[in-house]
Amino acid sequence: MGYSDVQLRAALASHSIFRVRQGWYSVPDAPEAAIRAVRVGGRLTGIAALESYGLRVPRRELTDLAVPANACRLRDQRDRTRRLAGDGVRIHWTEQRGVRRGSVWRVPLDDALLVVLCGESRDIAVACASAVMRYRGWSTARLERVFRRAHSAARSWLGLVSDQDDSHGETLVRLWYRDAGVWCESQPRIGNGRRLDFRVGPNTYVEVDGAQHDPSWTGEGGSTHHTDIVTDVYVASQGGRVLRFDYAMLYGAWEQCLAATRRAVADDIELEARRERDPVVPRRARSGRAA
Helix, strand or coil, rough: CCCCCHHHHHHHHHCCCEEECCCEEEECCCCCCHHHHHCCCCCCCCHHHHHHHHCCCCCCHHHHHHHCCCCCCCCCCCCCEEEECCCCCCEEEEEECCCCCCCCCCHHHHHHHHHHHHCHHHHHHHHHHHHHHHHHHHCHHHHHHHHCCCCCHHHHHHHHHCCCCCCCCHHHHHHHHHHHCCCEEEECCCCCEEEEEEEECCEEEEEECCCCHHHCCCCCCCHHHHHHHHHHHHHHHHCCCEEEEEEHHHHHHHHHHHHHHHHHHHHHHHHHHHHHHHHCCCCEECCCCCC
């Protein structure tokens, strides 16, 4: 970038930059994931890269890094003086030396998604592809081009991708309902103008609650707890019901969530049939007002 050795040494001395690895420098406020990727000697790929683009994707314990096929002297992601021992990273020997598609610390979205399709489960891969469609505005044609580069099993998942999923939790619930034979409609609009995550029965809805639904949430956008209560009350006033599942239940008690859904839908269908057979007529009180 045109900086001389004298300028680099001065910047190092003033702590305005620091050495990431031999020949590489960074400003202190660079993304932590980017610093670790460059320190190892590669670029973020897979889910780690998708997350760096701001997508709502599942967290993984391992950080995927793409390195050139002939790379050597890979370093530990937290200590540039130590050789890489594989702790916390998963190396993909897929890069070509000298290729600079994307940035110096992460691969382009297309390449990152391809790594997910080839290395993750169906549920995780579909969730990531749905996030790209939803939040990056990908066309179907662009998504198809990435899927065509994946293995045959992954190519069969293309029809499961949806740009209606607001979160990876919604994708998982949608797929798991499908596997269980439970019908669901994504993003139904209710009478007060709001949308819910799913409708699973005539008057039964499902919401997948992330951290922002907690009353103590102080992050971006503020807590939606009060709005959720208002919505639930409105649905109840219309003779409906909202089931709410958080991520702890999805990952730790899905069978209970599924059983609750089936019971709620069965009750909903039975009640709807009774209403059709015997419509409720409000009784008249002595004062003449409906009771």
